[in-house]
Amino acid sequence: MSALDSGMSKTLHNGLQILELLVEHPHGLTLTEIAEGVGVHRTVAHRLVRTLEAHELCRRDRFKRISLGAGLVRLADPVEQDLRTLARPVLEELADLRQATAHLVVREDEDRARMLMVVEPRRARMHVAFRPGQVDPIGRGSAGLAMLAAAPPVPGEREEITVARRRGFAVSHGEIAAAITGVSAVVPGARTQTVIGLSLFEAPDVEELGALVVEAAHRLASLLH
Structure with a gap:
């Protein structure tokens, strides 16, 4: 994953890191796994995932595992x-x-x-x-x-x-x-x-x-x- 520097948005950077992480795990990750993978608190990971879900960039299955969403197709x-x-x-x-x-x-x-x-x-x-x-x-x-x-x-x-x-x-x-x-x-x-x-x-x-x-x-x- 790319490194954060002082001229970048930390929130956007973390959101994009989540997408990069999900690319590496096509069968999905739990919210805890995402938080650990990106290096943020679980509450922060939850807000980021909810935002990505709102834009259909990720989705949750019936087991609450999170994977890439159909919005990425567009x-x-x-x-x-x-x-x-x-x-x-x-x-x-x-x-x-x-x-x-x-x-x-x-x-x-x-x-x-x-x-x-x-x-x-x-x-x-x-x-x-x-x-x-x-x-x-x-x-x-x-x-x-x-x-x-x-x-x-x-x-x-x-x-x-x-x-x-x-x-x-x-x-x-x-x-x-x-x-x-x-x-x-x-x-x-x-x-x-x-x-x-x-x-x-x-x-x-x-x-x-x-x-x-x-x-x-x-x-x-x-x-x-």
Whole structure:
């Protein structure tokens, strides 16, 4: 976290520190953990979190854990434009290589993933069509499963998540749309958790497809840094 100097607002600095702390802990923190992480009294942390909640920059789940809020999506829109610009040639190459629809998905919040970008193959006789902007539960579809697999194991998690963690990519069948297979991998080091992948009618060799999406995810990561 950045250091405070005499020309800065301490209150704003502490509020931004909370957001930075929550970026590092996508599954949320308690109010006490936030106070300790920022180095302020719990009462001060409570006021700061309430202010951030009012602007939808953070949110509390049913267990009172605090995580980043959907308001950050509006603030991040110009950044997402840059992400789309960098991702387009990677997605186009991936889509044309496999004659399948390539997708770029970002984490919306704790429970949802958002389809940020869809690139369709230019010469395929048939391909999967998705609407950019659609939001799906994070526990459904290869993109969300890849995001969950990037976190440490949790008791009772789906076997597909455990397998995805071992493989380095996630596979789903018919979870977002009937008869569609999805293969996705997380883009390493992206500021917002981001996934790149393919959606296909037929996937005879998921290991080959997995290697392709992992390579594409790493290529996008290199462009982002």
